[in-house]
Amino acid sequence: MNKKIRVLHVAEAAGGVERYLETLFKYNDDDKVENILVCSQNYDYKKFATIVSRVIVLKMTHGIDFKDDIKVEKKLRSLIRQLKPDIVYAHSSKAGAFARISNLGLKNKVIYNPHGWAFNMDQSNLKKKVYREIEKISAYFCDKIVCISDAERTSALTEKICKPNKLQVIYNGIDLDEIKSTIPINKEDLGIPKNAYVIGMVGRLSDQKAPDIFVKAAKLIKEKIPNAYFIIVGDGKLRNRIEHLISIYKLESSFLITGWVDKPSAYMKIMDIGMLLSRWEGFGLVLPEYMTCGVPIIATDVDAIPNIIKNKKNGLLVKKDDYAEVVKKVIMLADNLKLRNDLIAEAKKSAIKFSGQQLIMETYRLLYGIG
Template sequence: MDKKIRVLHVAEAAGGVERYLETLFKYSKDKVENILVCSQNYDYEKFKRLADRVIVLKMAHDIQPSSDIKVERTLRRIIKQLKPDIVYAHSSKAGAFARIADLGLNNKVIYNPHGWAFNMQQSAKKQEMYKWVERISAHFCDKIVCISDAEKESALREKICKLSKLQVIYNGIDLEEIEKTAPMSRSQLGIPEDAFVVGMVGRLSKQKAPDTFVKAAKLIKEKIPDAFFLMVGNGELRDQVEELINRYDLGASFLITGWVDNPTAYMKIMDVGMLLSRWEGFGLVLPEYMVCGVPIVATNVDAIPNIIKDGRNGLVVEKDNSVRACNEVVKLNSNISLKESLIQNAMIDVKEKYDSKRVARETEDLYIKLISSK
């Protein structure tokens, strides 16, 4: 196919979706014309360099009828004007926007939930609402991309759509970029050079369980006096997290960096990396820890057990179990051979399975297949 495939990506949620798009654009630019319609939460300057065109629309994360209708109208006008071969919607809110705006237009539509909303911890009523929204919306797209086997299994279990509409394309990371990233300086961050650094990378939100991390930190500090705790990220729970840190008198052994452009530079100074999520569509931070040579302690929820095999390439614990999380960190501190074995196996796995070049390649194949079926 000589002519580039024109793909209009629609994205509201930042964070993991933003990183996904960053690497997808980087490795698909030779064959794909990537146009991004994104919310105000995105780094416009960064994506202006990565995408062929970036259009920013003010999008609300929650349902706001008057605002949402304006976005729908504008988005439909953009699709009509640019005439993409494919509209690719990322995450649930953008998935609704794009599929409604595209009704009756002559292109193919892909939807990637990046973690089903109905798998989040919330009221049963809300979960059922999200399931019905997804079941209805599934009729208005040609393919649904699942980022893990767990995502696909959830869709089939909840009867979101037929098996033939689902395609698994495992998440990936930019191995080349991470390998050439220089580690942060401990002294620059105020971390003692001989400290045992336990880290968490992710949004300070209910999903990522920063409260469990702090509770585990209290227990770890009692058993490993030179432990230091590094939280890379920001979020709506930051005030509560800082309050908990102060209540446990851990302020001198804690650093919350806020949002950073290069989280893997911080990972490279960690002795253990944790992901204690209460639910997780994939968890890009896991393969990032792997390629940085950081042993992992993670919860056994949703897609995480697809990536972390307990005792082989990481250690898994139950969600909200700060005692068990502490015990696994202490085990890694004292058992050097276990730590080295986990790192070695993780490095093999990440290079075989989680390269973002493979994500771009498989996504391009999907584009071609859909266009050919017109």
């Protein structure tokens, strides 16, 4: 009988990475792979305790804090020595640094998934250069680097992060079955009028996700579609600023920010249009979720998004930060029922390749070396 593979996952960033791991663990074959999760205090560790063999919470800071970071690295190295995993699998940039430093000189396989390159973020050229150089140096200390899209692999090769044979593309996966079975939230429970034309955005209130562009578009959309109602499913550091912008545009009676919710798909299912207006994006996990929920999509033509959304085939693409173009695409969808239905039908077909089953199958075969 083949020995069960023990995988120690290290994760600091929550949000999309947390949802990715939840799907990966749910579809795991416990007879083949034992998963242990070392995560930050930002994770819902009680939930993960039901789907992995063990959860260990370490206090991790998202930014750079040398004193705290050294403590994490020492503790993590001790855990690796104690647990003796076959594979250490690090998720996102900070966890990638922790895992690779802590694992130096230890005999196991190391896999790193940045879940979107930090050097592709919208930031100063100096910061991009620093992140790029860190990734180049760190690449020597792992066996495989997982790219969550073809665009991420192309970016790694362009920036010469590592040799091509170290890179492996595995698309993100979502729990299609759970999304399909999710019951839509009741509009009335949220204070949304029954006849409202609901336009939504699911994601963090951060510069990356461009909630400011969503609100600027909302102001103009409201002038053209009087029964339009806008919903942001998520939370983040920009919430106060976005609420202030909503107030300036006098949209308070037509706008809802839910904060973080357990089942975003329940909110997607009441949307007439779903948006992802990111300024940069490693994948965009919400896109196949919108697809599965039967929500027509408007998204920005940046990074990995065009790998998933084919313009006028399974969604509509707009230029980054161009809220006037967003408004035009909303009107197009509102006025053209055939286009809307065609996009939804094609998107549902596209969603299949982003299933949790596909994710686990490719992870086993391409990373763990098992069938």
